[in-house]
Amino acid sequence: MAIIRTYRLDEKNVLHFREAWFQQFEDEEVGQFVINHGSVGHMSTTSDVQDVNNDRADELFAGFMQACSDEGYAEIQDEDQSWVIVQYSLKSATGTERDRYLEKKAKEALTGHLAWRGLGTVESSDFAPRKLNIRILTPAPKLAVAAIKTCIREAKLDFTKMSIGTADYATPGKIKSVHPMPPKPMTLD
Template sequence: MAQIKTYRRDEEGILHYREAWTDKSSFRTHFGEVGTKGTAKAQTVRGTALYRQDKPTATQYMRMFKEEAHADGYAEITDEDHGWAVLQVWTHTPDFSHPDDARLLPEGEEALNDFVGWYGIGHCDGYDVGGTPPAIHKLDGTVVNYFCKVVDTEISVKVLRIFTRKFGITQKFVIGTREPGENTDYVLAWSPRKRDKGFNLFGA
């Protein structure tokens, strides 16, 4: 599958995405404001069961998409210019025996990757498990960090909070972000407790 993601800021500073990918039978596009679901379209490509001589091939569709996107001011964002957002969930149990904990992995990672993709913000780049929730919360569980590579950290916080509601996360959670750059650190971007200031990947 071939895929390309491009972005553009308009005169008001709003970031837009325009992406395209191919599958076995179609060429698909998805576009909108970053942080929204946007609009998706699909077109049949030449060489499928729905073959039509006048249809472009997937390669031709992709070339036309790139040319049009670049002409409209859209461009790809390099890996170095991506930031990071971490959804940190504190589980109910250390061994994931609670039903809500059990669905966090791998279902949660897959759902999050799909969710942030459709909102145009980036993708989930994996997760880790380990650590201790802050003692003040008196939780016996462990820490799950979902790492998301994102094009805008501020918008990503809003998207991750929407995800927790849509996915039905019952556990306590916080969100940390890290701006692009080699020497940047994670900072606390959202917590249910306003007094919280720091962010630690290991929880405690």
């Protein structure tokens, strides 16, 4: 399932997004074409076209891209985004079964919560000695941090054991702690 995601700043400096994807149903020749849009950081609005075949999906993607271009929307390159790192302190050096469960549940919760608000994508996760790192690529790091705190709290996923840091795309190892306050030193390893 390919997703095309575009953004634009309006005259009030508010970031908006539009994304489209084609989702084909299992063992069927047709699927649905979905368009999702809204202000970054807020729950989006979704519309879809049902019973779409591959050729029609290509036409809809072309029309979507043309409409986005006409209205000033463009894809943001990875280099123009930032990293947000969600980090959990672990009791063991390598992580327990419960820690792997936390990784799975946190990634699931964050993926949906951030995507429906245009706040980025969960790119990867890993275990470092006594740490779980979840990496998120986002065009709006401040808004993403606020949304992550809300998401993790609502999902009841050990909010008090979580730290959040941000970094430029080119230097993910130079993390600046932004939660909890006051900031503490933060590393990925």
